[in-house]
Amino acid sequence: MTRFILPTVATDGTICTCAACGHALGPAPWKRGAIRRDLPLAVAGGAAYDTGHAGVFLCQFICPGCAVLLDTETAMAGDAALDDRLHLPAAAN
Amino acid sequence: MDPMTFSIIRHRLFRIVDEAVITLKHVSGSAITNEGHDLMVSLYRADGTLLMGGVGFLHHLTSAAEACKAIIRRFQGQIGEADVYLLNDPYTAALHTSDIYLVAPIHHEGRLVAWSACFVHVTDIGAMNPGGFAPQAVDIYSEGFSSPGLKLLDRGEMRQDVLDTILNMVRSPEMVSLDLRSMIACCNVARDRMSALLTKYTAPVVDEACAALVEQSETLFRARLRALPDGQWQSRQYLDVQGETARVVLTMTKTDDRLVFDFTGSDPQSRHSINCTKWAALGGLFAPLFPLLCYDITWNEGVIRPVTMIAPEGSIVNCTRPAPVSVATVGAIQSVNNAACTTIGKMLAASPEYRDQATAVWHANHFAIFKFGANQRGGYSIGILTETFAGAGGARSFADGVDIGGEIPNPISRMANVETVEGAFPIRYLFRRRAPDSGGPGRYRGGTGGEMAIVQHRAPAGGIDYVISGKGARHPMSEGLAGGYPGAPNSYVWVHADAEAAPGSADRLETIPGTPEPVSWGVYPLRGQDALYVRWNGGGGYGDPIARDPAAVAADVTSGVVSARAAAEIYGVALAPDGGADSAATVALRGAIRTARLAVPEAAE
Numbered sequence: 253m254t255r256f257i258l259p260t261v262a263t264d265g266t267i268c269t270c271a272a273c274g275h276a277l278g279p280a281p282w283k284r285g286a287i288r289r290d291l292p293l294a295v296a297g298g299a300a301y302d303t304g305h306a307g308v309f310l311c312q313f314i315c316p317g318c319a320v321l322l323d324t325e326t327a328m329a330g331d332a333a334l335d336d337r338l339h340l341p342a343a344a345n
Numbered sequence: 346m347d348p349m350t351f352s353i354i355r356h357r358l359f360r361i362v363d364e365a366v367i368t369l370k371h372v373s374g375s376a377i378t379n380e381g382h383d384l385m386v387s388l389y390r391a392d393g394t395l396l397m398g399g400v401g402f403l404h405h406l407t408s409a410a411e412a413c414k415a416i417i418r419r420f421q422g423q424i425g426e427a428d429v430y431l432l433n434d435p436y437t438a439a440l441h442t443s444d445i446y447l448v449a450p451i452h453h454e455g456r457l458v459a460w461s462a463c464f465v466h467v468t469d470i471g472a473m474n475p476g477g478f479a480p481q482a483v484d485i486y487s488e489g490f491s492s493p494g495l496k497l498l499d500r501g502e503m504r505q506d507v508l509d510t511i512l513n514m515v516r517s518p519e520m521v522s523l524d525l526r527s528m529i530a531c532c533n534v535a536r537d538r539m540s541a542l543l544t545k546y547t548a549p550v551v552d553e554a555c556a557a558l559v560e561q562s563e564t565l566f567r568a569r570l571r572a573l574p575d576g577q578w579q580s581r582q583y584l585d586v587q588g589e590t591a592r593v594v595l596t597m598t599k600t601d602d603r604l605v606f607d608f609t610g611s612d613p614q615s616r617h618s619i620n621c622t623k624w625a626a627l628g629g630l631f632a633p634l635f636p637l638l639c640y641d642i643t644w645n646e647g648v649i650r651p652v653t654m655i656a657p658e659g660s661i662v663n664c665t666r667p668a669p670v671s672v673a674t675v676g677a678i679q680s681v682n683n684a685a686c687t688t689i690g691k692m693l694a695a696s697p698e699y700r701d702q703a704t705a706v707w708h709a710n711h712f713a714i715f716k717f718g719a720n721q722r723g724g725y726s727i728g729i730l731t732e733t734f735a736g737a738g739g740a741r742s743f744a745d746g747v748d749i750g751g752e753i754p755n756p757i758s759r760m761a762n763v764e765t766v767e768g769a770f771p772i773r774y775l776f777r778r779r780a781p782d783s784g785g786p787g788r789y790r791g792g793t794g795g796e797m798a799i800v801q802h803r804a805p806a807g808g809i810d811y812v813i814s815g816k817g818a819r820h821p822m823s824e825g826l827a828g829g830y831p832g833a834p835n836s837y838v839w840v841h842a843d844a845e846a847a848p849g850s851a852d853r854l855e856t857i858p859g860t861p862e863p864v865s866w867g868v869y870p871l872r873g874q875d876a877l878y879v880r881w882n883g884g885g886g887y888g889d890p891i892a893r894d895p896a897a898v899a900a901d902v903t904s905g906v907v908s909a910r911a912a913a914e915i916y917g918v919a920l921a922p923d924g925g926a927d928s929a930a931t932v933a934l935r936g937a938i939r940t941a942r943l944a945v946p947e948a949a950e
């Protein structure tokens with residue numbers, strides 16, 4: 253049975269997949285199977301996001317299969333990615 | 346019990362809270378209360394547990410319950426009919442010293458049967474900076490008058506010595522007196538209406554209905570939780586002050602019919618007054634929980650029971666005395682609001698059944714700016730820029746966020762008219778409008794925040810001063826959902842006028858003549874022809890921006906809320922000469938954005 257960790261990421265209890273194209277992202281945490289792209293704020297969002305301070309990033313997690321944006325985080329260098337996952341009975345999802 | 350009687354009593358309790366809120370607003374003379382709606386009224390059971398949470402700032406509902414319990418403990422055996430108690434110590438229950446709780450027992454036929462509690466942000470509390478938010482405070486002792494509980498009215502009679510002592514410690518005592526009297530009026534209305542209800546239905550019947558109401562809320566909330574997926578969702582917030590960054594980190598775990606909010610990993614308490622106490626953190630996580638998960642469930646103790654909070658002692662979300670906390674409500678508490686909104690939003694979005702009730706984060710970053718100084722009528726004014734309550738809506742799975750759409754933790758927040766502010770202070774607005782590119786991009790765009798600029802205007806002292814507790818100028822805080830971007834961060838700019846500058850006009854930051862200097866924390870002047878410019882954050886977006894309807898992007902550009910640059914670079918929408926979307930060029934742009942995304946090597950953490 254397909255369940256969702258986020259609207260963009262599904263899981264069958266073992267393997268996480270892109271909800272748009274079905275590309276397998278691997279076992280939890282799903283972000284390990286995504287493309288991670290850390291954009292400096294000023295590059296990510298234009299002038300309104302350009303605070304004049306380096307070191308803050310818009311972190312994008314992208315499906316390697318269809319290039320859809322699966323999730324974003326505001327992050328500083330060195331911060332681990334947030335770990336969202338389902339707790340399903342008897343499965344590592 | 347008889348369902349008709351239960352239903353009637355339940356609705357009467359709603360109306361009692363509503364009428365008490367109206368009383369509070371109408372008696373108060375303070376813009377932060379009657380314009381910004383920085384207030385709260387709720388009813389509590391005889392043991393101090395939450396019975397009927399009202400509107401206003403929802404992070405007060407649980408902490409005011411703790412205030413009731415603290416008063417019960419302190420005054421056991423001395424609580425008389427028509428007493429009114431005051432409590433504002435953050436290490437006992439309050440959020441910060443300037444949010445004063447008045448807690449009033451409700452008796453029927455000689456027996457204590459319930460409590461009402463309310464708060465307003467009083468005009469001043471005697472902290473080292475006017476207005477209560479004290480960015481320069483180094484400890485709780487520099488944050489003004491603070492009481493873990495005192496009797497303000499004894500059986501309906503004002504204790505004048507106590508009132509005079511309080512008023513002797515604050516700036517603008519006439520306004521603080523009015524603040525306190527607005528809350529006393531509120532308590533009186535709550536008590537009178539409860540008395541009428543108790544007289545009509547008898548105390549045992551009302552008590553049975555109240556107990557049933559709490560049980561009903563618990564049953565309904567647990568059932569809702571069981572309908573949502575089990576899992577964990579995380580969020581992270583950054584608070585930047587004076588170049589120092591503090592993190593609030595949250596893991597929310599939902600198991601069956603229980604929720605655990607674990608703030609382990611959050612940074613140690615700060616030397617700056619952005620910290621919050623554990624009661625404040627608890628209130629902070631409930632502020633989005635009540636409206637997002639319990640919009641159709643009465644907000645009471647039954648909702649609190651399935652929830653557990655873990656907040657490490659000594660951290661920014663459970664600081665230890667005497668750490669300063671005066672900026673908590675727009676500091677750590679608001680970050681707890683935002684973090685909880687994000688994790689709850691993710692959990693709702695994970696459920697196809699509940700996805701349309703998920704939201705990206707709304708207005709995540711208040712800017713507490715208190716103007717103070719001699720006014721144009723020969724008096725002295727202190728007041729907040731109520732634009733901080735104007736907010737911005739987060740995007741949902743089916744719609745854009747509402748522009749200038751308020752905030753989740755306060756369903757009735759709003760801002761004052763420009764004319765109201767100009768009538769109270771010797772200032773003039775250059776402009777106030779929606780801020781371009783502030784709404785978080787997404788398939789559905791976050792609502793825009795706003796931008797504004799003010800100058801002094803015929804001020805008798807040549808100008809006024811302001812206290813600013815402005816974080817969020819480095820980090821976006823209104824997080825997006827499902828690939829949506831966060832809303833743009835805040836910006837605070839002091840524009841130093843050129844020496845010979847004449848009074849002028851401007852319609853955006855770039856057209857204000859002078860030299861811009863970012864400011865964020867402390868006390869600053871607004872004199873001569875200098876201007877203060879503020880931009881506040883938009884709401885978070887929902888979904889991939891390159892999936893947004895190109896026609897919607899073109900319409901946003903036409904209305905000025907999205908720039909042509911953002912349309913091309915973020916949304917991948919090319920504009921035709923007539924202002925509409927160029928379909929072929931848009932397909933090409935979006936293809937190029939996908940290619941660029943895939944060009945990044947797959948990176949394991």
Ligand SMILES: [Zn+2]
Nearest residue numbers: 270273315318
């Ligand atoms: Zn995909």
